Amino acid sequence: MYEEIKEKYNFSSWGKKRKRPGREISILLKNFIPWEEDCLGWKRASKELLTEADDRRIIRTVWDNPEDKNSRVLIDVYETFSRTHAQECLIQILANNQLELLPKGPDDLGEVSFVHPEGIPPAAFWLRGNLCLSVCSFGKKMVDVLSWTYKFDSRMMEKPKVERFILTLTPQSEQVNVEQEVGISFSLPWRLGEDGYYKFFAKGGELFFKEKELCFRAQKKGEAVIEAFALEAGREPYGGRLTLKVE
Amino acid sequence: MVKVKEVHFNYDQNSATADALNIRKNQTIGTLIQAPEWREGQPSQPAAYAVNALGNIVRIKAKFSNGPEKGTLKIRAIDAYMPPPEPSGCLGWLVYWLLLILQAIFGNVLGNVKEKDVAFNAQGNSGLEEFELVNHRLKQSGVGIHTTTWKWQFKQGNQWVDFGTTDHKVYLVLDIPAGPWQQQVMSGGMENTQLPWVDALEVACAWALGATTKGMAARKITEGLNANSLLSYNPITFFGSSPYFLSSFLGQLKAGNPFQLNCRDCADAVTTLSNLLGCDLWEGVMQSLNTRKILGIGGNAAVELDWKNWSWGWHEVAWLHAIGQNEHVYDGCLQLDMDNNYNDLVHIAHLPIKMKFGQNDPNDYRYRLVESNPCTLENVPRRRQVA
Known part of the structure; x- marks a missing residue:
């Protein structure tokens, strides 16, 4: 089209x-x-x-x-x-x-x-x-x-400066192959407010959503690092970090 | 004392020949408006009637309580409106006539509820009783928004005794709304969001107030849009690709702050609001055109800078019945220059209303709009779903 x-x-x-x-x-x-x-x-x-x-x-x-x-x-x-x-x-x-x-x-x-x-x-x-x-x-x-x-x-x-890393990132699998997709669940101890948002960065691969699920597709061997941030006006930013081993 | 418990206007969801249309407040799930529209102790819900669909007899249904146990009562409802007393003095007469005119425009169209015998059970409750409306003006009033207060009465001897009042808001449209609007209450097991929205009826009926024909209704909607002082032109489609974000458009209108829209947004508004009143319009696109100097919506015809040439990849308008060279368009987005000299600063602004698309005749829409490039018609009639 x-x-x-x-x-x-x-x-x-x-x-x-x-x-x-x-x-x-x-x-x-x-x-x-x-x-x-x-x-x-x-x-x-x-x-x-x-x-x-x-x-x-x-x-x-x-x-x-x-x-x-x-x-x-x-x-x-x-x-x-x-x-x-x-x-x-x-x-x-x-x-x-x-x-x-x-x-x-x-x-x-x-x-x-x-x-x-x-x-x-x-x-x-x-x-x-x-x-x-x-x-x-x-x-x-x-x-x-x-x-x-x-x-x-x-x-x-921008990557905000974070003091508290309480945003949990949990992969379906800790070890992935190149071009393999892996789902990652993310959660805060509370629900983000109306104007809050999440930001994810990844090195060594591509991030995307599959329906509502956060996914990562590795593009090269080695370590892939995924960083996540939860931001809300008037509150400190919260972070999370995940390292995946890519075969 | 006997009480009115319920009044039903849309008691038959499969027909609109003797009762009201299926409607909803807006696109939000849970806003379906179902009979009884009036229920004791709760806010009154509006009803809408399609004039051309109505037969000779229009009925409502009502339910009562606190009646005579195992007895009957003759019950009716009459218009509670009392005309003001005849005034004295010029100002008094002016106010008097103004009130009469307002009453004629916005007052009771439902007429009165014809008397009938109502039976009550051992607990003093009636069944859901059908009543005929008499002296109503539903079929003569044209498009409108009306309020009625009924005074309910029962007969005691030769006297009618008041026992309650009910307030009702009624929208009048000319015919069963055409697409994207639908009348099926459910769609795919869910509430149908394409039922006519009260939020949209509020705008469409106000803009086309008094229209008694579909042509007049489409004209008034096009004029209502183009003349709205909040609106101005921007080439971006803000509301209308797929679906048509009518709720967003109505929200901006209601907020009362200036905002912008393009030709697709205008074609969507004209088509969707006109069809809500029973018209038969379609959105349709023409591709690739350089325009003559035109006055975009919100422009001032007396300001030369507001007359602009545009290089457009496409332009969209509302079409009557079908798209084609010999068909007619309603374009709420712009005014054409009907002055024959395109090199001077004289402009005769003309809002295209039921204007033949045509080709090279000076009265043709195409001739007045297009300076160069093919302006190819895309024969894909659309009625975008509302959201």
Whole structure:
């Protein structure tokens, strides 16, 4: 599907960008949501969970400038099962844009990004791990959204400093073979609050979700390290770490 | 004293010829509205009627308690509305007429409940009794939102004695809602979320208030959308790919803050809200077009900068009955320039309502929209499911 759109946006080149941490470290996020501190102190006007398909959902928040009701920003976080799904998702977002062709966005925004051209309401669309993000000026007054995008992108990428490693990661098997998938259950002693989210990093393989289960597919022999973080506004971050032996 | 226990409007889920439609509050599971819509001690639930589907006789059902043990009572309900006393002075008359007009627009359409003998058992309870509505205006009023307060009475000798009042909200649509809306209460063993939503009826009936034909209803919905001061154009599809996030759209409208949408969102809104009223619209796409200067939704026709050319990969509108060159479109997303000179700064804004798609005639939608590129019609009629 969307072959014409893929060709138009040079989809085949998306995975071939210069080497950056995002390429070497697999990243996966669950329930990621922008926090007020990332949104210039603007007020969250609404939060919705929209389900597009079994393998994709949108966490939509709309942010209002408290000093100007015509300045609004809409942020859609498309959460998919994997990086591959997120790429397909970005293609669909581009296909659902009426513009004939969207310019490429800054190279340092996500794994690949696109933006609206000048003169129309600013918007940016980019990929990071299993997420596809869309940040758009949504009110009557145009809002420059690019500065917002970098805040979200860096927050997705950053590894928080953790003092308490109480996020438990339990693999189905401690020893795996290259290209073998292993399910990993994760749990905190309590349930994360409404705006809490999980962040996973892996070296030596790829993280993805299979339905609701966190999975890891090893890509090279040796040790594979998986780090997990539970984050919630106003609370200290909690972490977890798992080392797998890859044969 | 006898009491009203229940009033049922949609007592037959398989038909809407003598009773109300199957509806729900919104897409949330558990919001199905089932008879009795009015139950003693609980908030009243609304009902909706499809005017063209109704037969000559419209009925409700009601249940009573505290009646005479093993006895009968003649029971009826009448409109509790009392017109204000005739006023004095100009202002008084103005208010008087205003109240009468408001009553005519939003007041009782259910008429009165025709009297009948109701039997009570040994505990003083009645069965679920069927009553005929008399003097109702369900078939003459057009699209609307109405409230009725009934004063229930029983007959004692030659006197009617009041024993209770019930309040009811009624939505009137022109016909059984068309897709994506459905009337099957259950779907795949689950509550059907595609039953008409009260949250959507609230908007559709307000925008198309008073429409007595489907054409008028679709026109009013298109105008209602395009003229909404909260809305402005953005090429991004915010609400409408698959499914149509109607709940999100309605939520933004209700919040009352400005927001944006594109042509697909507009086509979805026009189709979905018009079809809720019984119209027969479809969403349909045209591919690849460079537009003439058009005025996007939310633009000011007097501001030259608001008239823009766009290079679009696609454009989506609502189609009447079918997609085709000789078919007609409703486009709530933009206004066309009907001025024949495209090089000057004079623009004659025109909202495309039941406009022939056509080709090169100056009255054709295509001619007024497209400057260059093929603008190929994709003959895939859609009615996106609501979520």
